[in-house]
Amino acid sequence: MSPARQWWLNGRMKIRVRFAPSPTGYLHIGGGRTALFNWLYARHTGGTFILRIEDTDAARNSQAAVDVILDGLRWLGLDWDEGPLTGDATGPSKGDRGPYFQSQRKENYQRRVEALLSRGLAYEHEGAIKFRMPREPVLIPDLVVGDVLRKLTDREEMDPDFVLVRSDGQPVFHFVNVVDDLEMGITHVIRGEDHLSNTSKHIALFKAFGVEPPKYAHIPLILNADGSKMSKRDRGASLSTYTDEGFLSEAVNNYLCLLGWSPKDNIEKMALADVVGRFDLPQILRHNAKFDFEKLVWLQGEYCRELAPDRFYELGVHALAKAGLDTNALPVAYVKSALDTCRGKIKTFAELPAYAGFYFRDAIAYDPEAAKKGFVPENKPRLEKVRDAFSQLAAFDAASLEGSLKAVAAELGVKVGVLIHPTRLACTGNPHGPSLYHLLEVLGKEKVLQRVEQALPLLG
RNA sequence: GACCCUAUGGUCUAGCGGUUAGGACACCUCCCUUUCACGGAGGUAGCCCGGGUUCGAUUCCCGGUAGGGUCGCCA
Numbered sequence: 251m252s253p254a255r256q257w258w259l260n261g262r263m264k265i266r267v268r269f270a271p272s273p274t275g276y277l278h279i280g281g282g283r284t285a286l287f288n289w290l291y292a293r294h295t296g297g298t299f300i301l302r303i304e305d306t307d308a309a310r311n312s313q314a315a316v317d318v319i320l321d322g323l324r325w326l327g328l329d330w331d332e333g334p335l336t337g338d339a340t341g342p343s344k345g346d347r348g349p350y351f352q353s354q355r356k357e358n359y360q361r362r363v364e365a366l367l368s369r370g371l372a373y374e375h376e377g378a379i380k381f382r383m384p385r386e387p388v389l390i391p392d393l394v395v396g397d398v399l400r401k402l403t404d405r406e407e408m409d410p411d412f413v414l415v416r417s418d419g420q421p422v423f424h425f426v427n428v429v430d431d432l433e434m435g436i437t438h439v440i441r442g443e444d445h446l447s448n449t450s451k452h453i454a455l456f457k458a459f460g461v462e463p464p465k466y467a468h469i470p471l472i473l474n475a476d477g478s479k480m481s482k483r484d485r486g487a488s489l490s491t492y493t494d495e496g497f498l499s500e501a502v503n504n505y506l507c508l509l510g511w512s513p514k515d516n517i518e519k520m521a522l523a524d525v526v527g528r529f530d531l532p533q534i535l536r537h538n539a540k541f542d543f544e545k546l547v548w549l550q551g552e553y554c555r556e557l558a559p560d561r562f563y564e565l566g567v568h569a570l571a572k573a574g575l576d577t578n579a580l581p582v583a584y585v586k587s588a589l590d591t592c593r594g595k596i597k598t599f600a601e602l603p604a605y606a607g608f609y610f611r612d613a614i615a616y617d618p619e620a621a622k623k624g625f626v627p628e629n630k631p632r633l634e635k636v637r638d639a640f641s642q643l644a645a646f647d648a649a650s651l652e653g654s655l656k657a658v659a660a661e662l663g664v665k666v667g668v669l670i671h672p673t674r675l676a677c678t679g680n681p682h683g684p685s686l687y688h689l690l691e692v693l694g695k696e697k698v699l700q701r702v703e704q705a706l707p708l709l710g
Numbered sequence: 711g712a713c714c715c716u717a718u719g720g721u722c723u724a725g726c727g728g729u730u731a732g733g734a735c736a737c738c739u740c741c742c743u744u745u746c747a748c749g750g751a752g753g754u755a756g757c758c759c760g761g762g763u764u765c766g767a768u769u770c771c772c773g774g775u776a777g778g779g780u781c782g783c784c785a
Binding site: 270271272274304306307376377378380387390395398399400401402403404405406407412413414415416417418420422423424427442443444445446447448450468470471473475477478479505508509510512514515516517518519535536537538539540541542544545546547548549551555594595596597605652655665666667669670671673674680681682683684685686687 | 721723733734735744746777778783
């Protein structure tokens with residue numbers, strides 16, 4: 251092909267990227283970021299984002315395991331233009347370059363193996379089929395890392411050839427991955443840096459098939475806080491950690507964008523739509539990043555604070571239910587106003603049961619530390635005064651409660667805080683929480699008086 | 711063992727042949743405040759080491775060290 255023709259094609263050819271996970275039963279957070287970067291690149295360039303399921307190992311794959319991936323990507327909001335619609339390998343899909351499950355593509359692999367065999371580029375050895383790998387170093391042009399000259403390792407010096415098809419007839423990853431990328435017209439391979447060394451194999455295969463390899467972009471890995479590799483068992487390694495703990499996909503996406511990619515100005519908080527406009531391969535960092543859970547929580551807090559009341563309510567109820575606090579029997583208005591007092595206060599919904607459980611439980615568990623300080627004899631007459639003042643109140647709203655409490659404080663000649671702390675403790679059991687006046691209003695006169703009454707004996 | 715990648719505060723990062731090395735998270739102090747959170751004002755803390763190139767290296771080159779990855783009939 252002439253350079254001019256190549257140039258023309260490059261200018262026209264629609265970018266096609268793919269995320270090709272193996273269904274292992276969970277979606278690794280690093281895999282999620284790989285999917286995100288591929289998706290961002292496709293959306294940024296107006297290209298096509300493809301989802302392909304690498305389920306060659308039939309024994310350990312199941313539809314449920316595929317669903318974990320599909321659900322994870324959907325939760326993140328990473329929609330694919332081509333790929334499966336369900337976890338069923340033989341089920342419906344969209345796109346005209348399928349099937350999108352490797353288990354359904356066996357003929358392709360067979361045909362490709364035969365092509366290599368017939369041209370002497372592969373050979374049979376002990377029942378397996380091996381590829382004749384070039385003995386020379388392979389140049390790997392990488393859009394992130396730059397040109398990498400991959401030399402042979404000492405073991406490869408002895409035998410650089412590698413298996414394409416196992417003796418049981420099962421083709422191996424390096425082979426199927428390349429065949430699929432080739433046949434699906436993948437133009438850019440954006441994947442973890444753990445694949446960089448093996449890319450020489452892939453490039454050699456593409457060349458054996460007589461085609462130009464796709465462009466490669468190897469992105470840095472996500473490490474644990476201690477710098478070790480983040481693997482399945484590590485905390486936060488699975489995307490389900492975040493879906494289960496009530497994180498917002500906006501926060502997780504935003505945080506993931508910031509790991510290994512930088513907008514190059516000092517902006518940290520960005521909506522995904524904004525990142526689409528700015529994302530490009532050259533800004534991807536070359537070094538690995540440690541996962542900082544605290545920073546994710548900060549972003550989560552940022553997004554949580556600006557959540558629409560309805561969504562906050564929905565997620566809040568869900569988190570409470572998970573903690574065994576069933577709000578179904580309660581009036582919706584009560585639950586809504588209770589949760590409203592928590593907006594802007596919590597960062598993750600996992601905090602909610604501890605933070606606002608007192609609204610939904612009759613038995614109050616007093617914080618031991620706070621009780622030691624607040625439930626003391628000298629507070630008893632004060633709390634009694636508060637009780638008496640509250641019981642006189644005709645309107646039990648935040649403004650009236652505030653006025654009432656301040657009046658009592660003035661009468662007793664103490665700062666209002668002196669009354670606030672024991673009152674809060676009596677009604678919620680916690681030293682911290684939502685605005686006291688507002689939480690009392692939500693709780694209602696009856697419950698408040700009852701709880702104060704109940705706490706009084708504990709003060710001496 | 712060999713090969714590959716990487717190296718700015720504790721963490722994520724910006725940056726540069728000459729900067730008081732910038733921002734964010736976390737941490738500390740103070741202010742605001744009914745607690746907490748938010749917000750505001752400050753603060754502690756960083757260019758891995760050694761050579762070279764240069765008038766001058768955090769920045770460029772080489773070496774070392776450290777971390778990560780890969781060398782499978784795993785993906």
